Amino acid sequence: MTEPVIITIAITGALPRKKDNPAVPVTPPEQIESTHEAFEAGASLVHIHVRNPDESPSSDPELYGRVQEGVRKYCPGMIVQFSTGGRGRDQAARGAMLHLKPDMASLATGSVNFPTNIYENPPDFVEGLAATMLENGIKPEIEVFDLAMLYNAANLLKKGLLKPAPHVQFVMGIPNAMPARRSIFDFLRAELRAVMPEATWVAAGIGRHQWEVNQWCLAEGGHCRTGLEDNTRFDQSRLAASNAELVKKIVDVCARHGRHPASPAEARRLLGLKPAL
Numbered sequence: 001m002t003e004p005v006i007i008t009i010a011i012t013g014a015l016p017r018k019k020d021n022p023a024v025p026v027t028p029p030e031q032i033e034s035t036h037e038a039f040e041a042g043a044s045l046v047h048i049h050v051r052n053p054d055e056s057p058s059s060d061p062e063l064y065g066r067v068q069e070g071v072r073k074y075c076p077g078m079i080v081q082f083s084t085g086g087r088g089r090d091q092a093a094r095g096a097m098l099h100l101k102p103d104m105a106s107l108a109t110g111s112v113n114f115p116t117n118i119y120e121n122p123p124d125f126v127e128g129l130a131a132t133m134l135e136n137g138i139k140p141e142i143e144v145f146d147l148a149m150l151y152n153a154a155n156l157l158k159k160g161l162l163k164p165a166p167h168v169q170f171v172m173g174i175p176n177a178m179p180a181r182r183s184i185f186d187f188l189r190a191e192l193r194a195v196m197p198e199a200t201w202v203a204a205g206i207g208r209h210q211w212e213v214n215q216w217c218l219a220e221g222g223h224c225r226t227g228l229e230d231n232t233r234f235d236q237s238r239l240a241a242s243n244a245e246l247v248k249k250i251v252d253v254c255a256r257h258g259r260h261p262a263s264p265a266e267a268r269r270l271l272g273l274k275p276a277l
Contacts, residue, residue: 004262006223007250009043009243011035013229014057021232021239026051032070037244039075042251042261046071049083059093065100077264077276079103084129095129098136103273105133107140109152113176130161142168145177154195165198165272172213173206180209185216206230214250218257224250
């Protein structure tokens with residue numbers, strides 16, 4: 001028997017442009033098509049950012065709604081996760097799409113330095129987003145860019161702003177934030193067991209660290225995140241042809257680690273989400 005691994009596909013993000021990799025999906029039709037390809041390849045969860053026509057990051061609820069509608073139509077049961085992140089964008093706009101009630105949404109539980117700016121998440125803003133997600137029946141994915149964010153999440157759980165069995169993502173490899181080191185990865189998992197023992201977890205490796213972190217997660221019973229948001233390359237020799245190709249890279253080695261790609265129904269059970277309609 002193999003154990004299921006939820007493969008998250010982060011299709012677009014806020015930074016990569018088509019000049020970096022022509023396969024980056026920017027418009028809603030491109031995002032829906034790219035998500036469908038990744039779904040067919042084995043992804044069961046999609047992490048969605050949207051873009052303005054000039055490819056700059058957007059928080060437009062209409063764009064989120066169009067992508068969500070297409071994913072639900074063409075990828076039956078796939079878990080839809082909206083990003084509430086945003087480098088430099090108005091905080092009030094970052095949760096403006098949550099009334100659309102995706103299955104999940106990202107929730108960074110603290111501020112962190114990025115290479116050229118500060119990713120600002122003040123405590124009152126974090127608690128407000130968490131409360132909005134709770135009101136709308138949305139499961140947060142706790143984004144841990146630095147160690148304190150793990151303990152901040154534990155405090156949200158104590159306050160009742162998170163439901164039990166949270167889902168946590170460790171983001172590793174962003175310059176000025178948390179390095180992609182195996183010793184740190186092991187420490188984070190140990191701390192997670194100590195402070196939120198019921199939590200499920202995934203780790204994202206940024207850039208050249210993506211594949212290495214994917215393999216750590218497969219070997220240690222965690223879930224995996226891949227996609228052009230985090231890494232535009234397949235390997236050192238070439239760009240990735242698509243989001244689906246990055247998913248397939250994980251799928252091809254699952255059996256080696258006693259894992260199999262989780263179906264949407266399995267992924268929903270693992271994360272405590274309601275069955276798809």
